[in-house]
Amino acid sequence: MSNGKIMAEYIWLDGRKPTAKLRSKTKVINGPVRKLDDIPMWGFDGSSTEQATGHFSDCMLKPVYYVQDPINKGDNILVMCEVLNADGTPHVTNNRHILAAVAEKYQDQEPWFGIEQEYTLYDKNKPLGWPDNGYPRPQGPYYCGVGFGEVFGRPLVEAHLKACLDAGLAISGTNAEVMLGQWEFQVGTAGPLEVSDQLWIARWLLLRLGEDYGAYPKFDPKPMKGDWNGAGGHTNFSTRPMRETGGIEVIKQTCEKLGQFRNQHMRVYGAGNDERLWGGHETMSYKDFKYGISDRGASIRIPMDTANKGRGYLEDRRPAANLDPYQICTALIETTCGEGFNPDNYGWGNFDPSK
Numbered sequence: 361m362s363n364g365k366i367m368a369e370y371i372w373l374d375g376r377k378p379t380a381k382l383r384s385k386t387k388v389i390n391g392p393v394r395k396l397d398d399i400p401m402w403g404f405d406g407s408s409t410e411q412a413t414g415h416f417s418d419c420m421l422k423p424v425y426y427v428q429d430p431i432n433k434g435d436n437i438l439v440m441c442e443v444l445n446a447d448g449t450p451h452v453t454n455n456r457h458i459l460a461a462v463a464e465k466y467q468d469q470e471p472w473f474g475i476e477q478e479y480t481l482y483d484k485n486k487p488l489g490w491p492d493n494g495y496p497r498p499q500g501p502y503y504c505g506v507g508f509g510e511v512f513g514r515p516l517v518e519a520h521l522k523a524c525l526d527a528g529l530a531i532s533g534t535n536a537e538v539m540l541g542q543w544e545f546q547v548g549t550a551g552p553l554e555v556s557d558q559l560w561i562a563r564w565l566l567l568r569l570g571e572d573y574g575a576y577p578k579f580d581p582k583p584m585k586g587d588w589n590g591a592g593g594h595t596n597f598s599t600r601p602m603r604e605t606g607g608i609e610v611i612k613q614t615c616e617k618l619g620q621f622r623n624q625h626m627r628v629y630g631a632g633n634d635e636r637l638w639g640g641h642e643t644m645s646y647k648d649f650k651y652g653i654s655d656r657g658a659s660i661r662i663p664m665d666t667a668n669k670g671r672g673y674l675e676d677r678r679p680a681a682n683l684d685p686y687q688i689c690t691a692l693i694e695t696t697c698g699e700g701f702n703p704d705n706y707g708w709g710n711f712d713p714s715k
Contacts (some may be wrong), residue, residue: 364697366391367436369429370402370421371564372443375410375453378631379579379682379708382564383409392435399439408676411443411453419451425557430526431568433690438527438564440557456556458706462690463552464684466697472603473555473689474532474548474596477562478681479577480541480584481513481570482641487541487583488512488575496540499589503538511536516566516573517543523565538589548596552693556685565584581680582635590636590643591681597692598673607671608662615651615660615674616698619701621695622659623647627709628682634711637678646678648712 368387373380376678387402390604406412406419421441429436450457463471481488489512490496505511524531524545534545547562548555550668563579570576582590601610618625626646638645642656651660651674653667659678666672679688687708694701703709 364392366393366434367429367432368393368399368426369436369438370423370441371438371561372404372421372441373453373455373560375406377410380453380684382560382567384564391437393426393437396423396426399426399437406443406451411451416446418446420446420448422623424456425561427527427529427558427561430523430565433526435475436638438561440561450705455684455690455706455708456553459552459556459686459690462693466693468600469693469697470522470600471552471689471693471697472549472598472693473552473685474546474673475555475559475679475683475685476544476546476594476596477559477591478537478542478544478591479566479579480539480591481516481543481575482578483540487539489540498587499538499540502536502540504535504544512541512549513543513573513575516569516575516701517529517545518568520562520566521545521572523569524562527561527565529550529562530555530563531558537591539584542583542589542591552689557691559685579680579682581630581632581682592636592643592677593630593679593681593683593685593688595676595679595683595688595692596673597676597696599696602673603671605671608667609673611662611666611672612651615662617695617700618660618676619649619651619702621691623713624700625691625695626678626713627703627711628648628684628691629678629711631710632682633678633680634713636670636680643677 371384402421407417423439425440426437443454461712532546547559637643639645644659649659652658654664661675691701
């Protein structure tokens with residue numbers, strides 16, 4: 361832009377329950393931006409995002425992470441923000457500041473994450489490629505499929521992958537998933553705050569590009585009832601002791617501990633996740649818990665390569681596609697590195713698996 365002005369797209373999470381939605385708006389600022397402090401605080405009407413009442417509606421946006429804007433290019437940027445109250449304190453919907461405190465407390469453990477984001481592309485009220493009436497052929501040919509009739513939405517998926525790469529996100533791949541119209545991309549490996557911020561920005565890019573391609577992603581854990589795969593957010597996780605020689609024993613101990621706190625974790629692993637975790641389609645029922653080597657039907661999978669090397673990471677297969685990464689990372693770090701995770705400490709929890 362002329363006169364040293366650039367566009368900064370401020371992105372934040374609203375107060376919608378049980379699953380927050382992304383919001384954003386554009387601010388023209390002086391550029392180029394070289395560091396986070398170059399991006400000013402901003403505000404918005406919280407009464408329109410379920411984060412305030414009309415008679416006292418001002419909320420603040422605190423920039424916490426930014427990347428180059430791959431859509432508008434140039435010096436323009438995308439800015440991930442925390443939501444603050446008018447007095448500068450964290451808003452009740454601000455889960456990021458909780459993860460920031462937990463990550464700092466256990467930084468010596470060097471937790472790393474990689475998140476596999478599944479989603480379903482929709483055209484109006486049905487998944488892409490589905491007939492207007494009835495159902496497509498049964499699942500089988502669609503996973504990593506190639507060819508007309510096997511996959512739908514590839515132009516959007518490839519545009520999204522390129523945009524994530526151009527933005528400098530740690531996206532590591534993408535593929536068509538088991539149900540027709542369903543896809544996945546992966547973000548990581550990265551630290552807890554970085555992987556979470558990048559996942560939200562990657563989701564924003566997918567939603568934004570969908571406007572241009574006439575399709576939109578749904579992160580519903582069970583988008584289609586019946587004998588169709590759900591959509592997950594499998595989370596790969598490790599700490600430094602897990603990655604060191606002999607770390608397999610630490611991984612097994614961590615799995616045992618995750619089993620002890622399975623109900624607490626399930627409360628923040630995504631609204632509607634109980635419909636996805638029923639024991640079929642490579643899932644373990646949310647009512648049960650087990651871990652195993654190379655077992656995709658387990659709650660926690662220990663990859664074969666990790667077992668062979670005796671060190672590495674675990675894959676928590678329980679998080680749903682609509683996961684909040686700030687909550688997931690908090691839960692895994694607190695249970696692994698601390699005394700355990702209690703969602704009541706933060707007012708979290710959209711599902712009670714004990715009932």
